[in-house]
Amino acid sequence: MxxxxxxxxxxxxxxxxxxxxxxxxxxxxxxxxxxxxxxxxxxxxxxxxxxxxxxxxxxxxxxxxxxxxxxxxxxxxxxxxxxxxxxxxxxxxxxxxxxxxxxxxxxxxxxxxxxxxxxxxxxxxxxxxxxxxxxxxxxxxxxxxxxxxxxxxxxxxxxxxxxPLHERQKISENKEREFDKWLDEEIINQGFVKLSDGRIVRKEQ
Known part of the structure; x- marks a missing residue:
């Protein structure tokens, strides 16, 4: 303390x-x-x-x-x-x-x-x-x-x-959410899509 x-x-x-x-x-x-x-x-x-x-x-x-x-x-x-x-x-x-x-x-x-x-x-x-x-x-x-x-x-x-531990966990969770959001946007920007099973494949033209 x-x-x-x-x-x-x-x-x-x-x-x-x-x-x-x-x-x-x-x-x-x-x-x-x-x-x-x-x-x-x-x-x-x-x-x-x-x-x-x-x-x-x-x-x-x-x-x-x-x-x-x-x-x-x-x-x-x-x-x-x-x-x-x-x-x-x-x-x-x-x-x-x-x-x-x-x-x-x-x-x-x-x-x-x-x-x-x-x-x-x-x-x-x-x-x-x-x-x-x-x-x-x-x-x-x-x-x-x-x-x-x-x-x-x-x-x-x-x-x-x-x-406090719960606040450290909250910050960590927020960072994870921000990273996931960035990753999803980057996948789309690079011309890929994320499937329901988690696989990432190139978006069909």
């Missing part, structure tokens, strides 16, 4: 991923604050607020851990919590919670279809969109940043030869 070098214990506050997580938590609280005080929606609000908080707190805890491996693992917890929140936002938009359907502050005019939401870019964020959609887009942006940070830690652990 490689120990992380001593650094500013509050350095995480300078990370873009932390700043985005902080905003996401704040905006989630604003969103859920508009939910009606019914058992179902109160439970949903509590879960969404917990997911948003967990995302941010795991970034903080990972930063303060002693090893790069632990930091990486806690970012994984943050990714999972963020995914829960994103899915809740999508469930709201799909109409799983009828109590929220008529609240314009949350749903807007519902001009967008569910399939169209996936096509909306998360950056720059369109503040004219309904809050439920904005929340999901913030989650997508945060997921992008978390994965980017995780990849940088994988590279660091790989260079330090401290990469």
């Amino acid at each position: 490689t120990i992380k070098p001593s650094k500013n214990p509050y350095g995480y506050k300078e990370l873009l991923v932390y700043k985005k997580a902080e905003v996401l938590q704040s905006e989630t609280v604003k969103l859920t604050g508009q939910f009606p005080t019914r058992k179902t929606t109160l439970a949903l609000a509590d879960q969404m607020n917990r997911s948003a908080r967990s995302t941010k707190q795991n970034i903080v805890e990972g930063w303060k851990r002693n090893s790069t491996k632990e930091y990486y693992e806690f970012l994984g917890f943050a990714v999972a919590s963020n995914a829960e929140l994103e899915e809740d936002c999508l469930d709201i938009w799909k109409g799983f919670y009828p109590e929220l359907m008529e609240i314009k502050g949350i749903m807007g005019e519902r001009g967008e279809k569910v399939e169209d939401i996936d096509k909306i870019p998360f950056y720059p964020l369109d503040f004219s969109l309904p809050l439920a959609v904005q929340c999901r887009l913030r989650c997508k942006e945060l997921n992008f940043l978390l994965e980017k940070l995780q990849k940088s830690l994988v590279s660091k652990m790989s260079a330090e030869r401290t990469l």
Whole structure:
């Protein structure tokens, strides 16, 4: 296990991923604050607020851990919590919670279809969109940043030869897939075909 070098214990506050997580938590609280005080929606609000908080707190805890491996693992917890929140936002938009359907502050005019939401870019964020959609887009942006940070830690652990076994296996499998893809393309480019039994023969003119 490689120990992380001593650094500013509050350095995480300078990370873009932390700043985005902080905003996401704040905006989630604003969103859920508009939910009606019914058992179902109160439970949903509590879960969404917990997911948003967990995302941010795991970034903080990972930063303060002693090893790069632990930091990486806690970012994984943050990714999972963020995914829960994103899915809740999508469930709201799909109409799983009828109590929220008529609240314009949350749903807007519902001009967008569910399939169209996936096509909306998360950056720059369109503040004219309904809050439920904005929340999901913030989650997508945060997921992008978390994965980017995780990849940088994988590279660091790989260079330090401290990469966990399952991550080394994942990298090896990705390289094999890339090689197989390159080989298939090269076979075609050279005028050959690969048969179902694995044999490679020249393509008939």
